[in-house]
Amino acid sequence: MTEPKPIEVRQLDLFRGMDDAQFALLMRGAYVQNFPPSIDLIGEGEPSDFLHIVLSGSVELFSGWNDRETSMAIVRPVSTFILAATIRDAPYLMSARTIAKSRIALIPSQDVRAAFSIDGDFAFAVVDELAQQYRSLIKSTKELKLRNSLERVANFLIREQQKSGAGAAFQLPCDKKRLASLLGMTAENLSRAFKSLQKCGIEIDGTLITIHDQDELERFAKPHHLIDDDDI
Numbered sequence: 001m002t003e004p005k006p007i008e009v010r011q012l013d014l015f016r017g018m019d020d021a022q023f024a025l026l027m028r029g030a031y032v033q034n035f036p037p038s039i040d041l042i043g044e045g046e047p048s049d050f051l052h053i054v055l056s057g058s059v060e061l062f063s064g065w066n067d068r069e070t071s072m073a074i075v076r077p078v079s080t081f082i083l084a085a086t087i088r089d090a091p092y093l094m095s096a097r098t099i100a101k102s103r104i105a106l107i108p109s110q111d112v113r114a115a116f117s118i119d120g121d122f123a124f125a126v127v128d129e130l131a132q133q134y135r136s137l138i139k140s141t142k143e144l145k146l147r148n149s150l151e152r153v154a155n156f157l158i159r160e161q162q163k164s165g166a167g168a169a170f171q172l173p174c175d176k177k178r179l180a181s182l183l184g185m186t187a188e189n190l191s192r193a194f195k196s197l198q199k200c201g202i203e204i205d206g207t208l209i210t211i212h213d214q215d216e217l218e219r220f221a222k223p224h225h226l227i228d229d230d231d232i
Contacts, residue, residue: 017121048085057102071181154221
């Protein structure tokens, strides 16, 4: 375990406006730990002892019930999870595990709550991030309820392409089984969807996706800013 480099955390919108002295106090009890892939970080129902920040690698948020499990989100650098539980001093509603080798900063939740009650700029940033997370949840719900499985896959690929620099070729952020769960479908349905999307100019090689006909894919997917734009 090592102390986090303040600049790595400070660059997040959540901490950028904090008072310097308050930020130093917040980081006093923080530390960074390296985790190999497939390591459980937190468990659903456990107390929220730490706010986690993904500095490198990637983390899957997932949930389980009645012998069933589903992926909820993929967290990539540099971003936090799960802020709401930390602020409310409530149990985690999701579990988390590493997908790839990851560096995670851990900040004691009690220190985060103390800073929230003292630093007005930090409190505003927390509210703003929680609002953004709420809006992301609404977009995900709209996608699940308004789009069929093929449309969800097509629009996911377009979003991932943009996140990867908008080039024709890019890597999926996780394996196909995990991706299927994330999109609310079975692995078999995902395979059929990829096969069907070949007519839109999609080529799949393992986790490498190549889009040969951008216009055709977008004509089929019909991306919409009120579902697919992360900045809204």
